[in-house]
Amino acid sequence: MSLKINKRIIFTYSIFIVIIAYLLYSNSNLEKNNSTNNNTYNGKKAKYVFYFIGDGMGIPQVNAAEAYLAANSDIIGIKELNISHFPAQALFTTYAENRYITGSAAAATALATGHKTTINTISMDGSRQRPLKTIAEIAKDNGMKVGIITSVSIDHATPACFYAHQPLRSKYYEIGIDLANSNFDFFGGGGFKSPAGKNNKKINSIELAKKNGYKYVNTKEDFNKLNNSSGKVIAVSPILANGKALRYAIDQNKDDITLADFTSKAIEVLDNEKGFFLMVEGGKIDWACHANDAATVIHEVIDFDAAVGKAIDFYKKHPKETSIVVVGDHETGGLTIGFAGTKYESSFKLINNQKVSFEGFNKILSKYKKNHNKSNAKFSDILALLKENFGLGNKNLELSEYELFRLKEAFNQSINKKNIKPKNIHENTYLLYGGYEPITVTATHILNQKAGIAWTTYSHTGTPIPVRVMGVGQNVFKGYFDNTDIPKKMLNIMGIKQKLSEK
Numbered sequence: 001m002s003l004k005i006n007k008r009i010i011f012t013y014s015i016f017i018v019i020i021a022y023l024l025y026s027n028s029n030l031e032k033n034n035s036t037n038n039n040t041y042n043g044k045k046a047k048y049v050f051y052f053i054g055d056g057m058g059i060p061q062v063n064a065a066e067a068y069l070a071a072n073s074d075i076i077g078i079k080e081l082n083i084s085h086f087p088a089q090a091l092f093t094t095y096a097e098n099r100y101i102t103g104s105a106a107a108a109t110a111l112a113t114g115h116k117t118t119i120n121t122i123s124m125d126g127s128r129q130r131p132l133k134t135i136a137e138i139a140k141d142n143g144m145k146v147g148i149i150t151s152v153s154i155d156h157a158t159p160a161c162f163y164a165h166q167p168l169r170s171k172y173y174e175i176g177i178d179l180a181n182s183n184f185d186f187f188g189g190g191g192f193k194s195p196a197g198k199n200n201k202k203i204n205s206i207e208l209a210k211k212n213g214y215k216y217v218n219t220k221e222d223f224n225k226l227n228n229s230s231g232k233v234i235a236v237s238p239i240l241a242n243g244k245a246l247r248y249a250i251d252q253n254k255d256d257i258t259l260a261d262f263t264s265k266a267i268e269v270l271d272n273e274k275g276f277f278l279m280v281e282g283g284k285i286d287w288a289c290h291a292n293d294a295a296t297v298i299h300e301v302i303d304f305d306a307a308v309g310k311a312i313d314f315y316k317k318h319p320k321e322t323s324i325v326v327v328g329d330h331e332t333g334g335l336t337i338g339f340a341g342t343k344y345e346s347s348f349k350l351i352n353n354q355k356v357s358f359e360g361f362n363k364i365l366s367k368y369k370k371n372h373n374k375s376n377a378k379f380s381d382i383l384a385l386l387k388e389n390f391g392l393g394n395k396n397l398e399l400s401e402y403e404l405f406r407l408k409e410a411f412n413q414s415i416n417k418k419n420i421k422p423k424n425i426h427e428n429t430y431l432l433y434g435g436y437e438p439i440t441v442t443a444t445h446i447l448n449q450k451a452g453i454a455w456t457t458y459s460h461t462g463t464p465i466p467v468r469v470m471g472v473g474q475n476v477f478k479g480y481f482d483n484t485d486i487p488k489k490m491l492n493i494m495g496i497k498q499k500l501s502e503k
């Protein structure tokens with residue numbers, strides 16, 4: 001009898017131990033998979049890889065766009081963007097080698113090469129001596145076609161970090177030469193900032209690209225004709241705004257080629273049996289954030305999200321072979337939802353009153369300033385322009401005495417500078433206007449604040465940034481890691497053994 005009981009106890013005990021052992025084992029496995037710096041991937045490789053970078057796009061930029069879309073449907077909450085549907089989402093740090101708050105060159109170097117570098121360096125090590133191999137170059141080495149798209153100039157820091165190696169982001173001419181020699185398959189978006197170099201005697205980088213076999217198009221007609229047999233392509237928007245960039249989405253009309261158009265066209269040109277790697281940058285989210293212009297930011301985010309939509313359409317046709325990775329490089333502006341003056345209230349619909357970007361309104365002001373001098377420029381004229389373009393002074397946007405005072409000060413600063421005492425106003429002037437057109441930035445501040453949206457800086461911030469992933473290898477993006485982990489994870493998902501290292 002007692003032997004029977006003992007056997008039963010031993011048996012029960014053994015089962016118990018087996019269960020505990022299994023739980024411990026599976027828990028350790030769970031920890032392994034959730035490890036924040038585990039970049040390994042052993043599944044089926046991604047043949048088509050999209051890398052979307054929203055410059056200056058942190059959590060608040062996306063959230064502001066979602067809240068704005070919801071408000072326009074009279075919903076309290078959010079209307080999700082394409083990127084918000086992505087099944088895998090994680091957070092990463094962005095600091096540079098020599099500064100906590102990063103810049104676009106150091107951030108894009110990390111995102112392209114898996115290495116930290118110093119501020120303003122383009123895919124070289126921090127001492128600016130050794131070039132660093134980029135994920136796009138490795139994709140090309142491994143037989144994939146490669147495309148680079150941006151809404152700013154094609155030689156700007158973020159796109160440059162995928163094909164160029166230069167000690168400084170300001171070396172636009174040299175970056176253009178690197179582009180011409182890259183042998184990548186598709187470049188699209190904005191133009192070249194310095195194709196001929198400073199003294200105009202150097203070889204033109206666009207001409208060199210043509211010599212190297214690129215087809216260069218800059219009309220909508222030629223752009224539309226591009227197809228899978230076009231060969232190597234450089235496609236520049238026929239309409240360029242300041243900085244050789246595409247116009248802000250809020251200022252675009254049917255004549256513009258949008259970021260989504262460039263993305264669709266690149267997919268058409270690049271599609272081939274060996275797969276492709278396509279980087280798409282929404283570069284003007286950052287610019288509009290620097291200028292503290294929420295309406296323009298929101299339209300840029302929606303425009304960027306529409307470009308991601310084109311990749312999702314492609315993914316739906318090739319779900320087992322496609323990976324879409326969406327990141328920001330850093331946050332810009334210290335944007336947040338909530339403002340001291342509106343306490344717990346928000347009215348995102350008020351953003352609809354803005355008709356042009358800050359850049360568009362600057363043009364309107366320049367025209368006014370051209371036709372008026374200090375003696376005949378009137379504050380009431382400016383108020384009329386503000387009403388027309390920002391709705392300020394309308395029934396739902398009545399200006400308080402304090403807001404009128406701020407606009408009058410900005411008017412004095414912009415047009416009638418004699419009223420300003422520069423000695424003691426310098427710091428205050430920077431905090432108020434950040435080097436931007438005083439009237440314009442005051443107008444966007446007032447409109448944004450009335451909507452319940454506020455800014456803390458005209459520069460970048462150091463907050464962590466989300467990565468959103470859909471498709472092959474999405475589960476590798478879990479937890480909290482560093483920006484340098486992202487290209488390492490992507491290379492593993494692409495099934496490429498070649499390591500990110502010095503060139």
Ligand SMILES: [Zn+2]
Nearest residue numbers: 056104286332
């Ligand atoms: Zn920036």
